[in-house]
Amino acid sequence: MVRHNQRRILPNIAWKAERYFMVLEFVLLMATMVYLLYLIFTTIYGVVNTMAPVNQITLGPLFDKINFLLLVRITLLFCAAFLINALLGLFFLHRVTGPLVRFKTVLNQIAEGSVPNTDVVLRKGDFPIDVAQALTQALRRIRQWRRQG
Secondary structure, eight states: OOOOOOOOSSOOTTSHHHHHHHHHHHHHHHHHHHHHHHHHHHHHHHHHHHSOHHHHHHHHHHHHHHHHHHHHHHHHHHHHHHHHHHHHHHHHHHHHHHHHHHHHHHHHHHHTTOOOSSOOOOOTTOSOHHHHHHHHHHHHHHHHHHHHO
């Protein structure tokens, strides 16, 4: 059975690094959103309290509508920012963790006693290039020793 190398839109989110990244992103953006909403609502509440009671009655519904619209719009903005940030972050993280999985596969093969016949090749855009080059040199050296011995 031939296994095809398929490109996926989203990397494997079952990996711990991606899960931690997603949780960290969500908590950070939600804390920022809550703090921003707190600042806005306390500012509006402070403005309303400085007005005369007659103006509070007439302008109160207007400020309530402003509060609601700000809540909805800021929440939508932060949801969009979270999705964009998460997708771009996962793409970047996949460029780091994907090669690590390849390195682990090669090292497991070596630990089992078989040396891969091919060098470690990374995709264009993957990041730990120097580690891949060092592992390739080690594989070449091991193959050379096996041929000599």
